[in-house]
Amino acid sequence: MALQTIPAAVVVIGLILYTLLAGADFGAGVWQLSAGGGEHGRRIRDHAHHANAPVWEANHVWLILVITVLWTAYPSVFGAIFSTLAIPIFLAALGIILRGTSYALQNAADARQRRYIDVSFAAASIMTPYMLGSVIGAVASGRVPPGNALGAEVGSWTNATSILAGFLAVATGAFLAAVFLAADAERLREPDLVESFRGRALLAGVVAGGLAVGGLFVVRADVPRLFDGLTSGWGLVPVVVSGVAGLVSMALVVLRRFTAARLSAALAVAAVIIGWAVAQRPYLLPTTVTIEDAAANDTTMIALIVSLAVGAVVLFPSLVLLFRLTLAGRFDPAAQGPPPVPGGPVTRERRKHAAQAGIGFLLAGFVLLTIAEPAVSHIFGLIFLGIATFAGFRAVGPTELAARPSPKVAGRSLRELVRRRR
């Protein structure tokens, strides 16, 4: 049983982290969209961009993790969700492309161009979380049957619960982003930006809280089973935690205690997702497919769990490093260390040796890979060819080659050549 459930727990954890991190990134896009013109608007947009630029890729990979775990551990559920809900998922995917494109463009744009980029691409910041939210709503309300595209193509994600979940995803993202960015602005000692994002955090917090509370009534009318799950038994715990944490974070924002507000805001949002997961258990697709029905065989599950564990051991320290460097601003210039030790160029003598070795390994590799038949000799042939390329690279010595004076290439570009012919 644990074997079947652990990947589901990983999916929920991945969704929580995606919502907290990428959700805040999309939320930042919402604030970029609504920043307005002028100097202050530009500062808001720049602040939102710079806070996210080093981390946005890492934040988005959580979604890939969720998807890959889902299709490895519960393949039939993955197939059912992605075929029935193809339209919202495709639209979310388009939004992700646009968001990524805007980051790629920002890298090279000047201030004026950045404004156009922000405004034209930030629309994606609303579309993607809305669509992903509506997908969750569709699954939670039991509108995805097993099989290949057997659910309603449009009705499955345009019902009250899906729409609610979509708006909730946008509002929570905007709330998280405002709280995070206010905290960042405070660290950077930018008082006017702190005030701007504080006001936005309060506004978004009220909207998100209102949607969450009002949403309970929508869910009661639309999906009584889900409502019961959220309001009785274990499901009640995360709902209460979410409500309390939400109120606490609003109070902390009012009191300008942003670092603490960041944590409680994250807890409030995470608890909503946990509440959904608890209310829905043991179903992956209510009320037709349970975790045990959909689980892959035990061998796959064990291999997956081992890989996830090994991956987590590598991943989390790296993530901590990244966020410590960005959040705490601890890339310390005092730690620049001693200047590099001059080692000089690679000498001619060494390059000659490398060239001889390269040719030798190339010939040996050719004999072992191309002429010899057994698989073992192929392995050695490939290794030898690999060594030959390294030796060859060293023998050419590109940096030494480029350092030598070289005559100008007395040629015209192809474009001029073509033009002259005409």
Add this chain to the structure above:
Amino acid sequence: MTEILAQDYLLEARQMQALSFVVHIPLVCFGIAFPALVLFVEWRYLRTGDELYRTLARRWSKVMVALFAAGVVTGTILSFELGLLWPNFTATFGEVFGLGFAIEGFSFFLEAIFIGIYVYGWDRLAPRTHFLAGLPIAVAGVVGSFMVIAVNGWMNHPEGFTFENGRVTSSNAARALFGNPYFWHEFVHMYVAGFIVTGFLVAAAYAVYALRGRWGRYERTAFAVPMTAAAVASPVQLLVGDWAAREVAKNQPVKLAAMEGLGQTTKGAALHVAGWYQNGEVVWGLGIPKLLSLLAFHDINSTVQGLDTVPLADQPPVNVVRYSFQSMVVAGSIMALVAVLFLYLRWRKGTLPASPWFYRAVVLCGPLSVVALLAGWITTEVGRQPWVVYGFMRTEEAVTGASGIPVGYGALAAVYLGLVIAVGWVLVRLARMPLAGPPDDRIDTVHPLSHVE
């Protein structure tokens, strides 16, 4: 599971998938090889203290992060499409191959994390620490592509599971992915291709500078490093490719028959160049007697299986496969020729080539390398048709039952066109940023990381 759904737009679904790969695969090459080149240049800085190397590595790292951003989003789309277009494939076989993508997800993650640290840490980390922060990027790029190709190798040569009544009844994902003898040649071939494509594309950009008369030490270094990488990789690729073809001959004889247009099983088969496959034979082609048997099995009288060993319904579209294969071979040979010329001139003259014709050839080799790359993937993927999992599931059984594929295809094509234009614009802008200016551009100076207490 085996019933075939009414999907009128199977061809459009396949084209949409192909389009997604066409945009993504060149970016994969940069994921494999570019970090290694950037790190090499930075290592030269650490060894010599020459600021020129630091400037070059730093400017390249900006290109790297822009291309990585495009790679992240196009890679995300590919993972979505496994569900959006081929839900039945993933639903049926996800438990067999999914592990490879899960591990790939982790390596993607590490790549994203360390690329953030590397690119935004130029002024904030000690030089040696900064260099070390770049190493995981290079490793993760290779591990990620290794996993994806392991899955592709499994699709071409499926094993490590039992299949009854259209369902996987038991499976061993580790054996299916890594115990599979079929994927090593795909991986090595692609890994070397990564260096060729990255090398020639970057070298082509600086060859344009050479032709325009900008040929200082900075440009020469920026040209020589990728050019050397491509030059040592290209000749080796011919040997690797030949080995790959022999592996295909052994494990997927029908694909080999399609690549060579061999209709009938033949003893001492001839190799045909050009021409057109029609009614079981190549017409108007140049036939070289017994060469195919020699190349495939090292014996001029060996028997090569033809397409007639499987029914017509199980044969891939021969001309597409065959012409893709021949394009790859021709493009690869031209690049190897340019590479050998470069190495020869280095040996005899000891300088960079002086003739503009050499640089014109390099400019052409840039796009040519992408042609070879894509043609190679078309060969192996179209050559797998009509199967998605070779011999177990047909592509038409895998496709989604959802409607609206043409609309999605059109939308994706429009968005990808925009993406390609945007990336092109970014690369041109980055290239035009003045060299002499302060090493930090505006974005970095207002970056929060620079506001240290």
